[in-house]
Amino acid sequence: MAIWLAVTLIGNTLVDLVLFFATILVLKDTKTPIKGPPGVELTAKRFFHRTVSLDHIKQVKSHIHISL
Numbered sequence: 001m002a003i004w005l006a007v008t009l010i011g012n013t014l015v016d017l018v019l020f021f022a023t024i025l026v027l028k029d030t031k032t033p034i035k036g037p038p039g040v041e042l043t044a045k046r047f048f049h050r051t052v053s054l055d056h057i058k059q060v061k062s063h064i065h066i067s068l
Contacts, residue, residue, distance in 0.1 A: 029035065
């Protein structure tokens, strides 16, 4: 049993390493709304803070019909 666990551990590690290097060398990151255009890493970062009232959250909840 210990030999089988060692073999599966090594196999899974090799698969993870291949996927890691494939991601670095070949694969591209998926496009999402959060990911910016090329060159965005050179621009200044902006952080926003927003306070939302509980009444507003309840109003949104009632409009989309969520029950907890």
